[in-house]
Amino acid sequence: MLAGADPLRSHLEGRTAADLLDRASAGVAETLGTTDDAIVWTSGGTESCHLAVLGCARAEVLSGGRRRHVVVSAVEHSSILAAADRLATEHGFDVTTVGVDRAGLVDPDQVRAVLRPDTLAVHLQHANHEVGAMQPTHDVALACRAVGAVLHVDACQTVGQVGVTLDQLGADLVSASSAKFGGPAGVGVLAIGPRARVRALLEGDDRQRRRRAGQLDVASIASAGVALAVARAQMDTERSQRELVRRHLRTRLAQAVDDLELHGPLADAHPGIVAASALFVNGEALLAELDRRGIAAHSGSSCATTSGEPSHVLIAMAALTHGHVRFSFDATITVADADRAVDVYSDAVAALRATAGVRRAGR
Amino acid sequence: MAFDPAMPADVEVDARGLRCPRPVIDVANACADSPPGTIVRLLADDPTAEVDVPVWARMRRQRLLGRGPWAGDGGGTAYLVEVV
Numbered sequence: 001m002l003a004g005a006d007p008l009r010s011h012l013e014g015r016t017a018a019d020l021l022d023r024a025s026a027g028v029a030e031t032l033g034t035t036d037d038a039i040v041w042t043s044g045g046t047e048s049c050h051l052a053v054l055g056c057a058r059a060e061v062l063s064g065g066r067r068r069h070v071v072v073s074a075v076e077h078s079s080i081l082a083a084a085d086r087l088a089t090e091h092g093f094d095v096t097t098v099g100v101d102r103a104g105l106v107d108p109d110q111v112r113a114v115l116r117p118d119t120l121a122v123h124l125q126h127a128n129h130e131v132g133a134m135q136p137t138h139d140v141a142l143a144c145r146a147v148g149a150v151l152h153v154d155a156c157q158t159v160g161q162v163g164v165t166l167d168q169l170g171a172d173l174v175s176a177s178s179a180k181f182g183g184p185a186g187v188g189v190l191a192i193g194p195r196a197r198v199r200a201l202l203e204g205d206d207r208q209r210r211r212r213a214g215q216l217d218v219a220s221i222a223s224a225g226v227a228l229a230v231a232r233a234q235m236d237t238e239r240s241q242r243e244l245v246r247r248h249l250r251t252r253l254a255q256a257v258d259d260l261e262l263h264g265p266l267a268d269a270h271p272g273i274v275a276a277s278a279l280f281v282n283g284e285a286l287l288a289e290l291d292r293r294g295i296a297a298h299s300g301s302s303c304a305t306t307s308g309e310p311s312h313v314l315i316a317m318a319a320l321t322h323g324h325v326r327f328s329f330d331a332t333i334t335v336a337d338a339d340r341a342v343d344v345y346s347d348a349v350a351a352l353r354a355t356a357g358v359r360r361a362g363r
Numbered sequence: 364m365a366f367d368p369a370m371p372a373d374v375e376v377d378a379r380g381l382r383c384p385r386p387v388i389d390v391a392n393a394c395a396d397s398p399p400g401t402i403v404r405l406l407a408d409d410p411t412a413e414v415d416v417p418v419w420a421r422m423r424r425q426r427l428l429g430r431g432p433w434a435g436d437g438g439g440t441a442y443l444v445e446v447v
Contacts, residue, residue, distance in 0.1 A: 259422055279422055280388050310383075310411045320418040321411055322384040356388050359395040 003219035008207065017218045024225030031232055032174055032191045033165025040198075040211045041221055044188040045156040045177030046079040049123075051190050051201055051212065052152040052173045053083035056121050057091060058199035067120035067149070069094045073106045073135070074316035080123050080154060081312070093120075103265040104133030104317045112143040119149040126155040126164060130313040130326055131264035132273030134158075141170025150196045156180050156188075157270055160231035162239060172196040181231045183224035186217065238331035242271035245329060249274045249338045256346040261320045274327045277314070278349045280358045281323030289348040290325070295341055323349065366429030368441035372404035373397070379439045383411040387419045394425055394446045401446040402428070408439035416442050 005013035007021050025039045032038075042048045053070070060067050072084045074097050087093040096114045100106050111122060122144050127134045137153050144151045150172035155164055159174070160181025166174055172195045178187035192198050192211070204213040246269070250262050259279035278286070290296070310321045327341065376393045378386035386407035393403050405416065413430075420427040428443040 261418070261422065279419060280384050280391065282384055310414055315414050318414070318418065320422070321414055322387065356384070357392070358388055359392045 003222055005218070006215055007218060020222040020225075021216065021218050024221045027225045027229055028176070028189055029191070031159070031165075031228055032176070032189075033167050034191050034193060037209065038191050038193060040190045040192060040208050041216055042188040042190060042212060044179070044186055045077075045154075045175055046188070048156075048175035048177070048188040048190040049077065049079045049154055050083045051198060052154075052175060053080060053087065053121075053123055055198035055201055055211075056150065056152070056173070056196065057087055057093060058201070059197035060120050061091070062199055063197065065120075067118045068092065069096065069116050069119045071096045071098060071111060071114055071119060071122040071149075073097070073124055074099050075104055075128050075130075075133070075313045076123060076125055077129055077154060077156070078312075080125070084123065100133075100316050102317055102319065104128055104131050104263065104313065105265060105268070106135055106140070108136050108139035108143060111140050112146075115143055115147045115149060117147060119144075119147055121150045121152055123152045123154065125157070126153050126169065127157040127162070127270040127273070128264065128313060129157055130273075130311060131275040131317070131319075132157075132270035133264045134162075134268045134270060136268075138168070138170040144170075144172075152196075157273075159189075160228050161235065161272065162270070163235055166191060166193050173198070178220075178224035178227065181224075181228050183227035184220045187220050187224040234331070239271050241331045242329065242333075245333055245335055245338050246271055246274055248335050249327060249329075249342065252339065252342045253345065256342050257349050260349075263314070263317065263319055263324075272329050274329075276325060276327075277320035278323035278325075278353075279320060280356055281349055281352050282356075283321075283323050283325070285352055286323045286325060286348055289352060290344060293344045293348060295344050323352070366431055366443075368429070368431035368433055368443070369435070370402075370428075370443060372402045372443060374401060374403045376403060376405045377437075378405060378407045378409075378412075379437055380408065382409050383415065385409075386412045387415050390416065390442070390444060391419060391423065394423075394444060397446045399446050403444045403446065405442040405444065406433055406437070406439050407442065412442070413440065416444075420444060 005017040007018035029036045088095045141151045152173040153171040154175045156177040159176035172193040174191040176189040179185040202213045261277045263275040390405040426445040430442045433441040
């Protein structure tokens with residue numbers, strides 16, 4: 001079990017593990033357009049985001065810096081929002097949340113307007129996990145540079161699916177998640193560019209240049225590296241295939257179902273996400289109905305969560321939360337599959353509306 | 364002039380205690396059953412209604428006159444809609 005050895009040891013197994021780790025780091029660094037030493041492996045996207053938010057703040061505080069302000073968007077993944085909330089409540093930072101438009105996009109001018117001389121970082125996702133909206137990270141990066149703040153881009157939804165490098169994003173830090181590019185769960189990456197300073201959250205050894213202590217799961221990291229190489233080789237052809245299916249799905253859903261709200265922008269969107277809400281439909285009942293008919297979908301709607309809280313993403317977009325469903329699809333899904341999903345979805349929505357006794361004016 | 368949640372209404376819909384999407388279905392049905400110009404007051408306490416009632420009004424082209432806390436018995440939020 002060579003991959004199970006400790007890469008810090010100098011015996012053969014240890015050297016083999018170290019070699020596997022180095023190769024995985026080199027691969028992800030090349031994909032993200034950065035150097036091997038910029039890569040920090042984590043336990044997943046959540047830890048990567050926490051290291052970016054809290055680790056930047058720690059570095060600033062411990063180096064005697066005076067920046068105590070961070071900016072997030074209202075549609076960030078809850079791991080970012082939770083980490084930012086911790087900065088505010090436990091470390092006295094000011095956190096500004098910038099809103100989004102009806103398509104889920106931030107306005108770079110609005111971000112520029114809230115930046116201050118003491119802004120440490122802006123945390124902005126590349127693509128939204130619920131509706132697929134892709135943010136104008138490069139314009140936000142320019143605004144950050146003007147005040148000396150760093151930009152962290154949570155690209156967990158896109159690395160390995162959409163070609164992104166730190167330069168293309170304008171990012172100083174990028175988070176990625178292996179589970180999202182076809183690798184194993186439990187592996188994440190934070191790429192730390194030359195302008196960013198991060199202090200470890202996990203400490204106790206010298207691994208990963210003291211930016212993240214703890215022995216790594218080399219076998220999983222190696223397989224994540226292979227998965228990323230495969231994803232990268234197929235990315236461009238797969239992206240255009242998925243884009244075709246995405247647009248087809250949006251068009252057909254709008255034709256097939258009355259009173260439907262499609263979420264996220266038509267352009268500037270993740271190629272594998274379509275999200276929609278159907279008026280008068282209970283989200284949980286809709287998912288059960290779809291599941292019964294052989295379609296696995298996901299809901300972020302209030303009706304489907306145990307907390308009873310509506311999706312913060314849809315609220316920020318002032319979008320309908322009724323019967324919210326997200327279709328995620330990879331390149332194996334064809335236009336014909338999408339048509340079948342539309343038929344099933346349309347039947348399910350009609351059945352649930354009839355059961356709920358929805359009446360129309362004059363009928 | 365400030366919006367008055369207790370303004371006179373022609374039809375009262377009490378959907379308090381009901382969960383999404385029932386309050387919106389109830390107000391939509393009340394509007395469907397009433398001629399244009401009718402004022403409908405919806406009382407609801409599901410927080411989701413604060414998001415979904417305005418979106419329903421936009422999607423179904425009904426006029427949301429305003430919303431505010433209901434001072435009467437049982438509390439909740441009052442939404443005043445004019446049937447278009």
